[in-house]
Amino acid sequence: MAQGLREMVGDKHDQAVIAKPFSxxxxxxxxxxxxxxxxxxxxxxxxxxAASPETSKAAATRQPKDQPSSAQTGIxxxxxxxxxxxxxxxxxxxxxxxxSGRVPQADVQVDLPNGAGVYYLVFSNKxxxxxxxxxxxxxxxxxxxxxxxxxxxxxxxxx
Numbered sequence: 001m002a003q004g005l006r007e008m009v010g011d012k013h014d015q016a017v018i019a020k021p022f023s024x025x026x027x028x029x030x031x032x033x034x035x036x037x038x039x040x041x042x043x044x045x046x047x048x049x050a051a052s053p054e055t056s057k058a059a060a061t062r063q064p065k066d067q068p069s070s071a072q073t074g075i076x077x078x079x080x081x082x083x084x085x086x087x088x089x090x091x092x093x094x095x096x097x098x099x100s101g102r103v104p105q106a107d108v109q110v111d112l113p114n115g116a117g118v119y120y121l122v123f124s125n126k127x128x129x130x131x132x133x134x135x136x137x138x139x140x141x142x143x144x145x146x147x148x149x150x151x152x153x154x155x156x157x158x159x
């Protein structure tokens with residue numbers, strides 16, 4: 001009975017989308033693709049990211065000397081649908097599922113539309129005079145459930 005209940009309501013575990021540091025060059029972006037399977041409901045993208053100017057010698061030579069340091073911090077995170085990403089890559093405006101604005105760090109909690117879909121996490125550093133940014137991001141898909149905890153913790157096999 002418990003097994004059937006779990007299958008019926010689709011109790012799923014959280015899934016990592018990204019959990020590693022990376023860098024984004026000036027006037028560039030980096031993206032990570034993820035998808036939701038058919039029947040996905042109550043899914044949120046949750047986590048955090050932080051960006052800081054790279055401190056390497058190569059990054060320092062790319063930094064404009066007349067830019068204030070505040071103009072060189074931060075990155076923008078977008079969550080885009082597959083069609084939205086194609087439009088955004090061509091330089092056109094699109095309606096993102098999420099837009100952090102240019103920030104040095106953020107906590108992220110984005111409810112994703114129900115159903116199957118392909119999405120892109122886009123870390124954009126496309127700003128005039130931008131510095132290369134070191135980004136540390138931990139973002140995962142969280143499958144929210146209306147099922148009470150006591151039901152989710154019923155043993156898989158009732159004996």
